Amino acid sequence: MVFICPKCNKEYDYITICKCGSPLVVKEDITKVSFRGEGVWRYEDLLPVKKKISLNEGDTPIIHFNDLDLYIKDETRNPTGSFRDRAATLILSHCDRKRLACGSNGNLGASIAAYSAFAGKESYLFVPKYVERGKLLQMMMYNARIIRVGETVDDLLDPVQESCRLNNFYDASEYNPLSLEGQKTMAFEIFEKGEFDNMIIPVGNGGTIFSIYRGFSQLLKLEFIDKIPRLIGVQSENCAPFTDKNAVAKKTEALAIYVKKPLFRDLAIEAVKKSEGVFFKISEEEIREAQKIMAKKGIFCELASATTIAAGLKYKLKGKTLCIVTGSGLKSFNIKKDYFGVTSTKIEILRLLKEKESYGYEIWKNLNKKMKIQAVYQHLNGLQEKNMISSKKIGRKIYYTITDKGKRFLEVYKEMI
Ligand SMILES: [Zn+2]
Missing domain, CATH: 1.10.10.10 (Winged helix-like DNA-binding domain superfamily/Winged helix DNA-binding domain)
Structure with missing residues (x-):
């Protein structure tokens, strides 16, 4: 498999970050296409590896909430409760080593741990100080080795790369190009279920929105669609490096998107621009409120996912709007003492x-x-x-x-x- 830098076109045959600082993508080969089977692997013709390790991820429902005028793609239904299982099935199907390392502030780590356990491999997870307890519990239950480093996911890059070099670990971090390949299947599923004008996606590192863009741009190349929906990235006001490059980030309770220097910044900005989308910032109060609104509708999502609902309700975009609910609230029980309005x-x-x-x-x-x-x-x-x-x-x-x-x-x- 050949990996290529989408910014400077330099090619690599191993997983890394390009010398120019950009994450890599898999060199595309998307000529013959038919969809068959279920879940992520229904799109095997558009994926760079063959199915080896799968816990039946993907095929998540789209639910219409009429009174909110929003559609939700409910990724909490995946095996470990988040969309990262799409990445994990691809990564573990590609991984040819006994041991994997992954730098993660939660969902990806939990997915990699689960799929490694399923595949009979060892996972070494580099986890920052700020991580939700439920996600940490998942990692431990899936028998991962946990290494605590730094404060946020920004601090993990060097230790993980160093450790992969020294120990011959397979690098399963978010910049592994296979994770984009897995996550792009969200775009394929959405395409098969209907047409949407706007798609609201939480942004931390920017890899999620870029992978969805990659999925839609491949559908465009195959002439399955004639336009990419508007991709709208949402961040917390406290930490919004996509809109305020130089602002000092404060801690957000939406830990899954607490990223100060996004690795996929340029790629995500370009994706949003090409789709005629935009980045929004949402206050911490609005995020918490949106989480409660969704819970009252029967969907308990994590705070990072609630940003999409908050943005959808606040900005009332023209046309059909789909919010990607990326992960379950059951993973993030760091509940504040006055959460229920009871001091x-x-x-x-x-x-x-x-x-x-x-x-x-x-x-x-x-x-x-x-x-x-x-x-x-x-x-x-x-x-x-x-x-x-x-x-x-x-x-x-x-x-x-x-x-x-x-x-x-x-x-x-x-x-x-
Ligand atoms: Zn490059």
Whole structure:
């Protein structure tokens, strides 16, 4: 297999990053094409390797949410709960070594670990400080060796490449061109299921949006389509290197897209430009809100994926809009304490009321906090609005009692935090 740099056309026969700094792609050979079978491997004619290792990934549904005026491609249905399984099936089918290394802040690492386990190979995952606990748990359960390095995925490149050189590991990181090949099958599936005007995609390193572009551009070359849909990349306002190249990135809760110096920056920008698309930034609050909106519709997506819903709802694009929901929320249970709109003081009040019913002054005394009694009444009103407590007047005092809903909340809260 020949790898080629899409920027300077230099060719390589091994997995690396081009001397010019660009990730490589597989040199294209897309002449004879027929689609048959299911999932990712339905498109084997357009893929550079033959199917060897597969957990039946791909073939994820597109769901229409009429009232939101959005379509969702639900990639959480993949074997490990994210679209990265598309990359992993290609990478493991190509890998000819016993041991693989991968630098990842979550989903790709989990996929590589799972598929390595399935293939009977060893995976060494380089993982930064900021990683979601569910993803780390997956990696451990799939029996990966975990090496913690640096703060973000930006810090992993050198240690992984160094380790691959020294140990003869196969490099399964995102810049492995086979990962683009696997992920481009999202474009093929979308093409087979309908026509869309806009496609909203979360961007971290930019590899995902570039791979979808690659899929559509191959369909264009094959004359299956006459136009590539508008590709819209979404980032968090806190970390938006695609729109603000020189801005100082802050931590975003959407850890899967917490990338300060995207490897695929130029390629992703070109893809968006050629498709007449655009990059959007979404605030952390809007991302969290969008996650809740989707959950209330039955789709629990991770925060990075919720950016696409937030952008779709905020910008109301003309035409049919498809949001790529890349990964499951079950992987990312780093839930903030006030996530459900119940602050720590409210939790304390609920705990007191679970012991016994009580009145304002007594609650205030028992909280033993430097706060005005009026503030306690505000919290009590808030809890009453959420139906977590009820009140009744006895004599001159108003007594508060925890409701079943309040008790249930405390139970769930205990498990989550
Ligand atoms: Zn190059």
